[in-house]
Amino acid sequence: MAETVADYLLRRLRTWGVDHVFAYPGDGINGILAAWERADDNPRFIQARHEELSAFEAVGYAKFSGQVGVCAATGGPGAIHLLNGLYDAKLDHVPVVAIVGQQASTSLGGSYQQEVDLSSLYKDVAEYLQVVTTPQQLPNALDRAMRTAYARRTVAALIVPGDVQEAEYSPPTHDFKMVPSSVGISEAVTVPAEEDLEHAAEVLNSGERVAIMVGQGARSAAREVTEVADALGAGVAKALLGKDVLPDDLPWVTGASGLLGTRPSWELMRDCDTLLMIGASFPYSQYLPEYDQARAVQIDIDPMMIGMRYPFEVNLLGDAKATLQTLLPRLQRKDDRSWREKVESGVRDWWELMDRRAHVDADPVNPERVFHELSPQLPEDAIITADSGSAANWYARHLKVREGMRCSLSGTLATMGPGAPYATGAKFAHPDRPVIAVVGDGAMQMNGINELITIGEHWREWSDPRLVVGVLNNRDLNQVTWELRAMGGAPQFVPSQRLPDFDYAAFARSTGMRGIKVEDPGDVADAWREALESRQPCLVEFVTDPTVPPIPPQADWSQVESMASAMLKGDPEAWSVVKEGVKAKAQDFMPKRH
Structure with a gap:
């Protein structure tokens, strides 16, 4: 034929x-x-x-x-x-x-x-x-x-x-209006011009309080980012897609930025006088320094994405790793480390606060505890995927990514539904690595339960069969509910926000996976341990409290007014929202252990 x-x-x-x-x-x-x-x-x-x-x-x-x-x-x-x-x-x-x-x-x-x-x-x-x-x-x-x-x-x-x-295939011939082709493409390393590197070095050397933000474009340059941060005595914040660029156990890494981000990242941007952005197209300008506050340098490989988001003084078009390697010899080590020490103190305070908030009582399970208990149990070579929704808040704030781990979510489109299929794609890319997906019940009902069928069909092919799906079952489209309250001043609209109950653990078992259901906060850590030690894929369903608030790193007065308005308009969960909010906010004022 x-x-x-x-x-x-x-x-x-x-x-x-x-x-x-x-x-x-x-x-x-x-x-x-x-x-x-x-x-x-x-x-x-x-x-x-x-x-x-x-x-x-x-x-x-x-x-x-x-x-x-x-x-x-x-x-x-x-x-x-x-x-x-x-x-x-x-x-x-x-x-x-x-x-x-x-x-x-x-x-x-x-x-x-x-x-x-x-x-x-x-x-x-x-x-x-x-x-x-x-x-x-x-x-x-x-x-x-x-x-x-x-x-x-x-x-x-x-x-x-x-x-x-x-049709029968025939190749292009050596004739007019035929276009032959070939397979393959080589890597190209772009480095900015010398005069631009000198200008960038002058800006960074003159700063006394340097902040760095990294995105996924800096993933290949972790060592260089570390060396630059050390030379400049800088703190480093991460765009959400850059969560795995640097480990969170480094004392000067402030974590995620933005609405889902951490307080030390917000403080880093609030108080800096110099900004270096590397491989990030972070779109939320209100979480960057005031426009007249900081001199700024950007490094990015994409000419279409450079020069946006902030009035950068120097825009360096180039590969992050190669550009930083060329820039490093031009940087002067800062002897005054007081700015770095302040950043590290804020990071220590933050992780203590996250520990306290995770252990606040809820009805029945505090979703923050779900992520807090997962974090220390993550395998060293874990791949973590997250879905859009309230799960992304806790993923951004509570999970400490360590060196060698990978993680991602739908960063810019922020669509619902990719958490579980990302995990499947990750397993076909790395069948020898454990994969954990953290997904809300809205995303699971949208398409995640169907993805369990595919996982159940293929897991025996993977050399490491561990694929763990953690589901937050709160019967609420929780992120939008909180956005209605905090941004729209509207109470929860039950017909749009409430979800039908569904036995996710039982459905997982019907596909050949293990299924565990957790309704007692004391069982959270053991459930994660059991799932991660299992020799087959496992879904862990956590029945969580929808009234635990995803407190932003800095709530402005308009958000406070909107929340109050939503409660006064008859939010059906008003008392629980107020109670859990007070308990969570009270942790800010507990004595610091260090």
Whole structure:
């Protein structure tokens, strides 16, 4: 049998080193599915329960492997379903290639079944987008999609009509209007100009209270960030996507920044006179220094993302590691360490406060305790994923990431639903590492329970079978409930916020996982220990109190007024909210142990 375009597509993916494709079938990709059977499932077809989950799995795989994640779906509804996960990849700068089907080219424009204008649909999400119309076009289109995704850390997409998939493949010839192609791309290291480095050094050397913020773009430069922070006597805050750049057990690392962040990170930005931002596009300017407060330097590899968020005096376009290595010899070590000592004192106070808040009584389980008890039990090589919602608050504040750990969540899109499929993608990227996903009940009911079916199907293939899903069951869409109260001055709207109860632990057991349900705060630590020692995936369902407040690092007066207004308007949980808020805030005034 002659090689088809679909046969060649899979062969080209193998040449690129693609070993998994996260996908869902449909007749729009029947030609590719038939080729997959002929290729003995190489690259591996990982069937999700929904195309959106396919895309999230590809994003998780890409985030934790450093490779391009690939997902595939049929045209029409399948292509539409991929979009949320693809936007998650685009906004978090993750390399993902989507391969989608389309009705036969002979029917296009005829209002045929499942015919959707995919070029218009995908033109915003995909930086490189191409419809493959002839066999000779495929190598160049696929190669450019892979290279664009990898080099630009973004989404690329190929649309392949059904009749083109089944056509006999022939390569581009050595003729006019043919475009040959080749596989592969090399790393490029960009370093700023000498005069710009000198200017940056002058700014940093002149500062007396230096603050550094790192994002995911600094992940390869942890040693250099540490050396710069030591030379400048600086504290280091982390954007949420940069949580695993530096370990949280370093005394001058202040933790996450922003609404979900820590008080020492807020104080670092409030009191500094100099700011160095590395590999971060942190969007919340109100959590950065006042605009006339600090001289500032930014380092970023992406020219589209540099110079935003703050009036930087110097914008250094370059690789974080190489740029810091070139900058370091120009920095003068600061002999006065009083600023560093103040930062470290604030960090110690913070972790003591987190310990006290985690042990405040709640009804039945304090969600802060769930994360506080997990943190010291995290395996040294753990991968942690978190979902959007109130779980992200406790993930950001309570989990102490140590050296060698990896973690991520939907940082910029902040979509619900990726926590569990990220974990699946992480396990296919690193089958020898334990993975922990922390997810709220809203995200579990949205799509997480379906992802448990996929986990139950594949876990026996992984050399380390540990995949632990921790679920916060509070029967409330808790993050939005608190946003209604604190930002909108509105009481909880029960029809929109309350969730139906569901036995997550029992459902997990029905998929072949272990299921543990925790309703006693004294059982939290033992439940995590049991799950992490299990030789099969495990879901731990924690029945938590929805009235424990996610207190921001600094509540302004407008938020206080909004909360009071919400309570006075008849919030159904007003008394519990006030009681838990007072108990949590009271921990700020307890004596410091050190």
